[in-house]
Amino acid sequence: MLVVDSVDKSYRRQGWLMKERHQVLRGISFECKEGSCLGIIGESGSGKSTLGRLLLGLEKADRGMVLLDGVPTADRRSRGSISAVFQDYASSINPFFTVEDAILEPLWMTKVPRHELRRKVDELLLQVGLPNSYRAKFPHELSGGEAQRVCIARAIATEPRWIVFDEAVNALDASVQLQVLELLKVLRNEHGTGYIFITHDIQAATYLCDDVMIVRAGRIEERLPVSRLAHAQSEYAKKLLRMVI
Numbered sequence: 001m002l003v004v005d006s007v008d009k010s011y012r013r014q015g016w017l018m019k020e021r022h023q024v025l026r027g028i029s030f031e032c033k034e035g036s037c038l039g040i041i042g043e044s045g046s047g048k049s050t051l052g053r054l055l056l057g058l059e060k061a062d063r064g065m066v067l068l069d070g071v072p073t074a075d076r077r078s079r080g081s082i083s084a085v086f087q088d089y090a091s092s093i094n095p096f097f098t099v100e101d102a103i104l105e106p107l108w109m110t111k112v113p114r115h116e117l118r119r120k121v122d123e124l125l126l127q128v129g130l131p132n133s134y135r136a137k138f139p140h141e142l143s144g145g146e147a148q149r150v151c152i153a154r155a156i157a158t159e160p161r162w163i164v165f166d167e168a169v170n171a172l173d174a175s176v177q178l179q180v181l182e183l184l185k186v187l188r189n190e191h192g193t194g195y196i197f198i199t200h201d202i203q204a205a206t207y208l209c210d211d212v213m214i215v216r217a218g219r220i221e222e223r224l225p226v227s228r229l230a231h232a233q234s235e236y237a238k239k240l241l242r243m244v245i
């Protein structure tokens with residue numbers, strides 16, 4: 001179980017009143033069952049990516065806890081249990097790495113024996129729908145959809161229990177986006193990996209997720225199952241969801 005308990009997060013404002021802080025997240029609490037998929041939506045600046053970084057253990061909350069089975073996600077013991085796919089796939093892959101090198105990088109941290117690594121890269125390429133002839137290509141030789149598939153292969157390489165997708169399909173054109181969403185559905189069914197899917201794209205969230213959580217100005221406005229979007233309570237959620245129901 002992934003548990004976010006009473007999380008606050010603020011940043012120091014830039015400028016000469018350096019003591020002033022910008023409160024980005026306020027009293028965020030929610031839980032996600034193993035293998036579930038939660039969509040996080042909300043307007044720009046509402047704190048979605050900050051929440052994603054806290055889930056990944058990349059940043060510390062000012063107050064509250066982010067726990068995976070009772071262990072803080074920032075703790076060494078949680079390493080490898082949560083991975084991430086970001087929007088900026090171009091800069092997520094080292095431009096001097098081949099596709100093979102990029103996929104091998106996270107595998108060095110795992111217990112996969114050296115002689116098995118080549119087979120594992122082939123298996124991962126197959127899972128994300130790329131031919132194994134792609135292993136020798138460099139990032140600049142890939143389309144956006146292909147590069148994002150390589151990022152997904154990297155994210156699933158360590159067999160994490162959770163993957164945080166932060167605007168990961170937004171930059172792709174509609175048909176490639178659909179292919180990637182399909183792929184994520186298949187991977188989830190096959191491996192039981194849980195997803196946190198941060199997006200502006202409500203349609204994509206409803207396509208992939210079990211629940212949608214609406215964040216507004218650093219607070220949770222509402223969380224509801226995708227099957228009950230028509231029953232949103234808050235005016236803000238109703239307005240946001242109008243386009244998909």
Ligand SMILES: Nc1ncnc2c1ncn2[C@@H]1O[C@H](COP(=O)(O)OP(=O)(O)OP(=O)(O)O)[C@@H](O)[C@H]1O
Pocket residue numbers: 011012024042043044045046047048049050051
């Ligand atoms: N490292 C940081 N230092 C200072 N302020 C930050 C930092 N990261 C985020 N912020 C501020 O926190 C607020 C929330 O940012 P965040 O990126 O979490 O929002 P978001 O909902 O993901 O927005 P978007 O949808 O545009 O990506 C913004 O006002 C942003 O400027």
